[in-house]
Amino acid sequence: MEARxxxxxxxxxxxxxxxxxxLARGERCVCDLAEMVGADVSTVSKHLSILRNA
Structure with a gap:
């Protein structure tokens, strides 16, 4: 339950x-994702870290 x-x-x-x-559509580098969402690379890296640890 906690994992969900x-x-x-x-x-x-x-x-x-x-x-x-x-990412479901294919591989993306962090710099491309950052540009797509209008955020710094460090911010996108943090989001990826949160997703990876979930």
Missing amino acids: ARIIKAMAHPTRLFIVDE
């Missing part, structure tokens, strides 16, 4: 949901 809650919490953020959608 972590996944749902991670997916609840709009940027992370967008990243998951983009």
Whole structure:
């Protein structure tokens, strides 16, 4: 149950949901994702880390 809650919490953020959608279409580098969402590379890296740890 806790694992599902972590996944749902991670997916609840709009940027992370967008990243998951983009990655489902194929590989993307962090710099491309950063440009797509209009954020710094470090911010996107943090989002990816949260998704990976969920």
